[in-house]
Amino acid sequence: MNSITVENRGKSPLDFFQPLSVVNANGDVMLPEGDDFMRADFSRVGPDLVIETSGGAPYLIADYFMSETPPALVSADGAVFNAALVTALAGPIAPGQVAQLGPNAAASPQAVGLGQPIGQVSEASGSVMVTHPDGTQATLVTGGQIFQGDVLQTGAKASVSLVFADDTVFSLAEDARMVMDEMVYDPDTQTGIFKTQVVSGVFSFVSGQVAKTAPDGMIVSTPTTTIGIRGSTAMANAAGEGLQSTITLVPDVDGNVGELSISTRAGTQVLNQPNASTTVFSAFAPPSQVVFLSPQEVQKNFGATFTTLTKAVAKQAKVKAVEAQGRAENAQNEAKVAKVEAEKAKEEVSKAEGAASEAEAKAEAAQAEAEAAKAELEAAKAEGNEEAIAAAAAKLAAAEAKVDQALAQVEVAKAEVQKAAEVAAKAGAEATKAVATAEKAQAQAEQAQQFSSLASTASKAQEQAFEAEKQAQEEVEQKAAADGAKDGTDGTTKGADSADPTITVTVEEPEPDPIPEIILAPTPVIVVVPVTTTTTTTTDDEKTTTTTSSETNPSYSGLFTGTTGITATLHNALSSTSGQYEIVATVTGSGISDTYNNVKSFTASAGDDTITLTGLTMTSLNVGSGQDLIYVDSTTRVTTISNSQPNTNYLMTKGTENFGNMNLSGTTFSGLFHVYLNLDYVGSATTANISTTTLTVSSSTSFDTSNTIDFGTGTTTGIITSDDGMNLTNVTMTAVDQIILDSSSNTAGATLTLGAQTLPTNLTITGSGDDFIQMAGTTLDLATQSTTVTGISKIVGTAGNDTLTVNQGDLSSGMTLDGGSGSDTLTTPDATLNLSGMTVSNFEFITTSNGTGTTFTGTSGNDVFTSGSGADVFVFAATAAANGNDTLYNFTAGSDKINVDAFATGLSMTQITGNVTITAGTVYYYFNNMLANAADSSQGVIDAINNAAVITDAAATAMLVISDDNSTAVYEWKGNGGFDEATGDTFTLMGTLSSAISATGDVIVTNLA
Secondary structure (H helix, E strand, C coil): CCCCCCCCCCCCHHHHCEECCCECCCCCEECCCCCCHHHCEEEEECCEEEEECCCCCCEEECCHHHCCCCCCEECCCCCEECHHHHHHHHCCCCCCCEEEECCCCCCCHHHHCCCCCCEEEEEEECCEEEECCCCCEEEECCCCEECCCCEEEECCCCEEEEEECCCCEEEECCCCEEEEEEEEEECCCCEEEEEEEEEEEEEEEECCCHHHCCCCCEEEECCCCEEEEECCEEEEEECCCCCCEEEEEECCCCCCCCEEEEEECCEEEEECCCCEEEEECCCCCCCCCCEECCHHHHHHHHHHHHHHHHHHHHHHHHHHHHHHHHHHHHHHHHHHHHHHHHHHHHHHHHHHHHHHHHHHHHHHHHHHHHHHHHHHHHHHHHHCCHHHHHHHHHHHHHHHHHHHHHHHHHHHHHHHHHHHHHHHHHHHHHHHHHHHHHHHHHHHHHHHHHHHHHHHHHHHHHHHHHHHHHHHHHHHHHHHHHHHHHHCCCCCCCCCCCCCCCCCCCCCCCCCCCCCEEEECCCCCEEEECCCCCCEEECCCCCEEEEEECCCCCCEEEEECCCCCEEEEEECCCCEECCEEEEEEECCCCCEEEEEECEEEEECCCCCCEEEEECCEEEEEECCCCCCEEEECCCCEEEEEECCCCCCEEEEECCHHHCCCEECCCCEEECCEEEECCECCCCCECCCCCCEEEEECCCCCECCCCEEEECCCCCCEEEEEECCCEECCCEEEECCCEEEECCCCCCCCCEEEECCCCCCCCCEEEEEEEEEEEECCCEEECCCCCCEEEEEEEEECCCCCCEEECCHHHCCCCCEEECCCCCCEEEECCCEEECCCCEEECCCEEEECCCCCCEEECCCCCCEEECCCCCCEEECCCCHHHCCCCEEECCCCCCCEEECCCCCCCCCCCCCCCCEEECCCCCCEEEECCCCCCCCCHHHHHHHHHHHEEECCCCCEEEEEEECCCCEEEEEEECCCCCCCCCHHHEEEEEECCCCCCCCCCCCCCCCC
């Protein structure tokens, strides 16, 4: 907006203006002939409207803005400027200041009341100005924001491409002006309104979601036409009354053809075929009949703006493809989690059903016991023995109480089954939904990638076609000039128009040039050393240097020196002009800010650097010795990331509030790095409402000592996942919720290697059924931090003296626990440690740290149990074949118990003859039926023991479980003062088992399971 200064030297200020007051019959103000009002500057001076054209004194319409409905302005040739357009072009009463509007602008225009942005600059070239509704003017650069009510104007040789909230892409060529009248979009319903006026210049657009909702959803107006859009790609020029405006419809990048409705006050023309075109000369005359432009005519008329447009479409498509792939990865991980939860819920149902079956079996046994007690009572009554009757009655009452208790347990167990089934059904439905969502997201990601590929191809093809047309036009002009020089004419040919020429362009791919070396000095000056076909241009202030190379697939290595720090953006989006691929570096401030394409290796400065990686596959990134910030997107892969001591570096996800997935598959770290997801480098958590964030690693990912992985303290679920295993030995993990090993396609299984680090609270480790956990340190605690382990087939120790701490819930039937060599300990804080159905090897000690007691159930191997300080219970398996030759340490008489209830009635035991030697520090268990005909008394037990065992050490201790035909009792036997015979005072009755053990012969069994 121009500034007007009036210097009063004895004249009225109005003497410096040409007043306009002529109105027509409609009350419109008539503009004089001879001036180009389409490109004029409109401004306010108090209540007056001032119009400045390229020649002569400015025009003034006094008190124009005093009217509630200001009049329209009508040019001599009939072009109409309605009041809304005039008001938008003139701006507010108190205009703001001029600023530069880009992604790094110091203050956001939002802060001054412009509302939410409706779009963003995809690319700006040359002088592109915007006037906001509050009067603030700004120079638009790439990344700048667009607001409703903005007036955009391009200068000579300038252009701009815009991407709006509904994915509409708009391009303006040089000397163009556009007013953003209205843009409203609801992404949830994908509905809205898009209305804009192009006052002058060549423009093109690809319509977005709004144009798909209704016939009048998207409207583009020019001085002579109104264009209605339905899913179209179009090109046009906006000209005034009496001048030619051409509107052309072309196919979208995917080949689809939309529809345009071009209306004037006198009629409407519809375009719905490829390259269909119509011409308008007046708002008061209908559009011309439809004609079809040749490809050469399209390039000649609209090549520049169409090239800008297709580049913006390709750029936006790539962004959308990356976003879609990120959503697909999130959905896939959520589906994995949901399936794991569903499987866990099914396992809970199975457990509940097993518990219910066990409760029903106990109830049936209790009922049988009650029936037996009832029969015993009837027999006692028949004999008339009062003492026997009383004893039998008491036994019956106890049995009936036991029946009632057992039946109550059955009901509780059934309720648990129902509850578990409901949870499983819900989890199954959620898993099914998550899988469907993941499949849909993956399909959308594939579609987005396909469209991105199409858009990229179309952009390159358009660029080549436009260059070919320009070259052909130059050749025609050069030939005409040469012919004119020969015959003395100006080179023009009179006569009938010839047919459209056919142009064939052959492009030969050059041999790849060597990689150029790029060296940036520590001061804000860029020194570029090109190797082959290159050109270098530098602006007057030496702030920007562009180097071009004729390589078709260039690969650049950047090396920065100095200590001031840099800001670098590295990506793989190549820009090409006539086959020349560009690398652009821009210097700002005291440091260096650069953008490089297709970078393979990169070495930063010794200062504090900020580096952004987008879509790259790099061999190495060395960030120097400063405290550096590295931002990556989910598609970037770097083979080696290194730094120099002593500073810590931060590797963060690139996205809104530092949120996003990260892929470190195959990456090797060297140096101190914090890997942050959902965090900034000072540790502030994201507020993004995202359900999951995923860090993908592989078996070849190598972390250095003191590396950290941190997902922040928000509600987002943090997942580390790998298809072939991972080594987290040296990693400190914070807010990691899940570690997922998905080795379903790997028959050898995946291995998770963990050191002695403290695991995150409530961590879930999930395998696919054949995966391993490998201990890399001497301790691995899966219990204290409430770690949940599922789908893991084996946990393996080291060659040292290991301690593995587990919860019962981490163990499953068929699992293998291998302590490795050394003296190893398996321990639990749980009240239960059931190792039946598992393979436990190379653990020298199986212990408990539960102070209130643990129930041990061993394996079929030779187990060694160490009792804890509580009252522990040692359980025999239900079959003799499941028991090995086990040893028990630290058994405490009177507190620790042996549970043999699992033995079935009628179990066959093998008779063992001869004496058994009992040595100091060991405990043996005897299942003995030698008292079948003896009295149930201490003396009977003494006699049996003395016939079966010899004491060789006074400190020896043994526990004997002795079954006879009357009852089963548990006794403690201690060696006494060197005597080798058992005496009555060494026996203490510890309790009576709930049911007798039936055996076919005498037996001594030294096993505990």
